[in-house]
Amino acid sequence: xxxxxxxxxxxxxxxxxxxxxxxxxxxxxxxxxxxxxxxxxxxxxxxxxxxxxxxxxxxxxxxxxxxxxxxxxxxxxxxxxxxxxxxxxxxxxxxxxxxxxxxxxxxxxxxxxxxxxxxxxxxxxxxxxxxxxxxxxxxxxxxxxxxxxxxxxxxxxxxxxxxxxxxxxxxxxxxxxxxxxxxxxxxxxxx
Amino acid sequence: xxxxxxxxxxxxxxxxxxxxxxxxxxxxxxxxxxxxxxxxxxxxxxxxxxxxxxxxxxxxxxxxxxxxxxxxxxxxxxxxxxxxxxxxxx
Ligand SMILES: [Zn+2]
Numbered sequence: 559x560x561x562x563x564x565x566x567x568x569x570x571x572x573x574x575x576x577x578x579x580x581x582x583x584x585x586x587x588x589x590x591x592x593x594x595x596x597x598x599x600x601x602x603x604x605x606x607x608x609x610x611x612x613x614x615x616x617x618x619x620x621x622x623x624x625x626x627x628x629x630x631x632x633x634x635x636x637x638x639x640x641x642x643x644x645x646x647x648x649x650x651x652x653x654x655x656x657x658x659x660x661x662x663x664x665x666x667x668x669x670x671x672x673x674x675x676x677x678x679x680x681x682x683x684x685x686x687x688x689x690x691x692x693x694x695x696x697x698x699x700x701x702x703x704x705x706x707x708x709x710x711x712x713x714x715x716x717x718x719x720x721x722x723x724x725x726x727x728x729x730x731x732x733x734x735x736x737x738x739x740x741x742x743x744x745x746x747x748x749x
Numbered sequence: 750x751x752x753x754x755x756x757x758x759x760x761x762x763x764x765x766x767x768x769x770x771x772x773x774x775x776x777x778x779x780x781x782x783x784x785x786x787x788x789x790x791x792x793x794x795x796x797x798x799x800x801x802x803x804x805x806x807x808x809x810x811x812x813x814x815x816x817x818x819x820x821x822x823x824x825x826x827x828x829x830x831x832x833x834x835x836x837x838x839x
Contacts, residue, residue: 625756625810641756641812687761701757704764704808 575669575729582737585744587675589736592721594670598646599639599662600655607642610658614644617652628700628713637700637713645711668711669729673736674719677743682720684739686712706735753828756810764808770794771801771815774835797821803831 574591581590602610611622620629620636622644628637639645644659651661673681683690685705692714695701700713708731711723724732750762770793777785794800798821804814813831818824 626758641806641810643811687763689759702809702811703760709808 575726576671576733579730579733580671582733582740584737584740585677585747585749587673587677587681587740587744589733589740590672590674592670592672594635595633595648595665596646596650597664597668598651599660599664600644600646600651601642601660601662602644602658603660606658610644610655613652613654613658614646617654618646618649623700626699626701628698630698637711639700639711640702667726668723669726669732670721670723671732671736672715672719672721674715676718677747677749678718678720680743681736681739682712682722684743685735686710688712690714692717705732708732708735750823750825752804752814752816752825754806754809754812754814755828755830755833756812757806760806760809764806765814766805766807768803768805768813771803771831771834773803774815774831799826 574593576591579591581588583589600610600614607622614636615621618631618634618636620631620634623629623636623638625638628635630636633648635647637645637647645664646655655661679690686701686703688701688703689695695714697714697716700711702709702711704710705712705722705724708724708728713721715721722732722736751759752762752765753759772789772793775789777789799817799819801815801817804816806812806814815829815831815834816825817827819826
């Protein structure tokens with residue numbers, strides 16, 4: 559506890575968005591919270607997309623991904639995050655990036671969960687109107703879409719693993735909706 | 750119904766918000782006169798056939814799109830980013 563003039567202030571402790579809600583494991587599919595580190599939204603200024611990509615290569619060793627894709631290197635990921643928008647995940651942003659883009663800290667803005675296991679794709683397919691077959695959505699592919707009625711970002715990490723992001727304030731709804739579907743997919747499969 | 754977003758690819762209609770006729774790309778000059786402004790604000794075609802509308806990829810990439818479609822057959826004929834449509838003279 560920290561002493562103040564009139565009394566005590568309980569020392570504040572950071573809570574993750576899905577604190578107390580996860581992990582879950584149903585029918586061979588697991589849902590867990592990811593700890594992605596710093597998340598920074600990068601929106602290139604007019605005509606600066608290529609310069610931003612170059613600055614990212616210098617700062618993090620990876621260039622900006624094309625729409626629908628993500629790039630990955632040691633401890634750094636960059637997601638295409640919408641029209642003229644990227645999300646840098648992992649390290650704090652290099653100051654030089656601000657010369658080419660609006661740089662906004664999103665570290666506490668998103669609930670980030672990982673859905674994995676055989677059957678993960680069946681769960682997600684019930685919630686997201688995106689073609690999730692591997693031929694259309696391979697590992698590394700990313701999409702902005704809706705999950706039930708929430709704006710979401712979905713990234714395929716591997717054949718059987720997906721990362722799902724929604725606004726932090728919707729963490730409980732996200733877990734609720736995913737749990738519902740995990741249960742019904744498991745019931746249908748007799749697992 | 751599916752709309753092929755130039756950035757995201759073919760997506761379900763539920764990801765998109767319909768705004769209306771693509772007149773916002775041809776806004777009159779401030780001094781264009783009452784008739785032009787009256788037309789811009791109030792008058793819309795209601796075609797049975799090809800129409801050109803603004804859609805927002807609200808639950809997707811966030812881009813505004815100009816979608817040409819046929820109201821009789823529901824065929825989507827052409828989709829482009831509104832910024833591109835504007836650049837090439839709407
Ligand atoms: Zn889109």
